[in-house]
Amino acid sequence: MFYLFKYFIQMKILLNNDDLNKALNKISNIGFVPTMGSLHKGHISLINKSLKESNKTIVSIFINPTQFNNPKDYKNYPRNLKRDISILNKMNTDFLYLPKKNDIYSSKRKPKIKLNKTDKILCAKYRKGHFEGVIDIMDRLVSAIKPKKIFMGLKDFQQLYLVKKFIQNKYSSKVIECKTIRDKNKLALSSRNLLLKRTELIIAGKIAKKVILLKKKLKNVKNIDKFLENKKKELNNMFNINIEYLELRNSFSLKKTIKVKNAKLLIAYYINKVRLIDNF
Ligand code: AMP
Numbered sequence: 001m002f003y004l005f006k007y008f009i010q011m012k013i014l015l016n017n018d019d020l021n022k023a024l025n026k027i028s029n030i031g032f033v034p035t036m037g038s039l040h041k042g043h044i045s046l047i048n049k050s051l052k053e054s055n056k057t058i059v060s061i062f063i064n065p066t067q068f069n070n071p072k073d074y075k076n077y078p079r080n081l082k083r084d085i086s087i088l089n090k091m092n093t094d095f096l097y098l099p100k101k102n103d104i105y106s107s108k109r110k111p112k113i114k115l116n117k118t119d120k121i122l123c124a125k126y127r128k129g130h131f132e133g134v135i136d137i138m139d140r141l142v143s144a145i146k147p148k149k150i151f152m153g154l155k156d157f158q159q160l161y162l163v164k165k166f167i168q169n170k171y172s173s174k175v176i177e178c179k180t181i182r183d184k185n186k187l188a189l190s191s192r193n194l195l196l197k198r199t200e201l202i203i204a205g206k207i208a209k210k211v212i213l214l215k216k217k218l219k220n221v222k223n224i225d226k227f228l229e230n231k232k233k234e235l236n237n238m239f240n241i242n243i244e245y246l247e248l249r250n251s252f253s254l255k256k257t258i259k260v261k262n263a264k265l266l267i268a269y270y271i272n273k274v275r276l277i278d279n280f
Pocket of ligand 1: 034035036037041042043045046151152153154155156178179180181182188189190191
């Protein structure tokens with residue numbers, strides 16, 4: 001069956017480092033879209049941008065164990081490889097890189113990635129080791145692929161901020177920021193949404209709308225910290241969720257701010273056992 005399926009695939013699937021090196025040898029202007037699969041319209045928008053702006057586009061699918069601070073979260077992360085391959089193939093993606101753990105982690109890293117104290121905020125505060133894992137894998141992938149451009153989503157704002165800082169400091173690759181794609185209820189698309197029940201998806205959409213309104217209101221608020229602290233409690237009670245953070249931060253420095261101009265309102269919360277993040 002798989003052979004029959006393979007027969008219809010035009011895209012080159014690279015299963016290990018050898019495949020990768022052979023395929024990318026002598027290709028310049030490579031666009032790279034790193035993902036963990038279970039592709040949705042958010043990923044697709046990144047890939048389309050890369051297809052437009054690059055000579056060849058490579059998408060990676062690798063569920064990176066080292067960035068999961070909770071083994072259960074890693075185990076439950078949605079996996080839909082066959083569907084993903086079909087989507088990528090239809091889009092005329094040039095390459096899909098599907099490495100195994102050994103391809104990525106054949107060498108030990110010394111010294112280990114360490115975040116600055118000032119970066120241990122938001123998700124870094126609540127998911128110990130998460131961004132160290134993300135930066136490490138991005139370093140390894142970029143070193144192997146040597147892309148001209150890397151396409152990443154603003155949906156994961158802190159990830160984009162930290163990866164961009166690290167990668168652009170070390171490589172000539174440019175990180176391209178791509179806008180967040182939402183469903184009709186304003187909920188940001190995410191592979192994790194597949195773990196939500198229909199009712200939970202509706203609630204998550206209501207929360208997104210509430211936070212959009214909050215951001216608009218902030219212009220007229222005197223004590224933003226206190227206001228957001230109260231709103232956090234209000235939303236927790238209203239929707240039976242558990243908000244980890246709801247903070248206004250400067251878009252360029254990620255420092256806490258009371259100025260709405262050039263700022264993002266960032267939220268992370270648990271709905272049932274699923275952790276969602278967003279920013280507006
Ligand atoms: P992931 O597969 O969740 O690791 O995401 C891979 C890339 O897709 C990351 O750069 C994400 O920021 C980006 N991404 C995820 N969801 C969205 C979305 N709704 N809109 C735009 N980009 C997204």
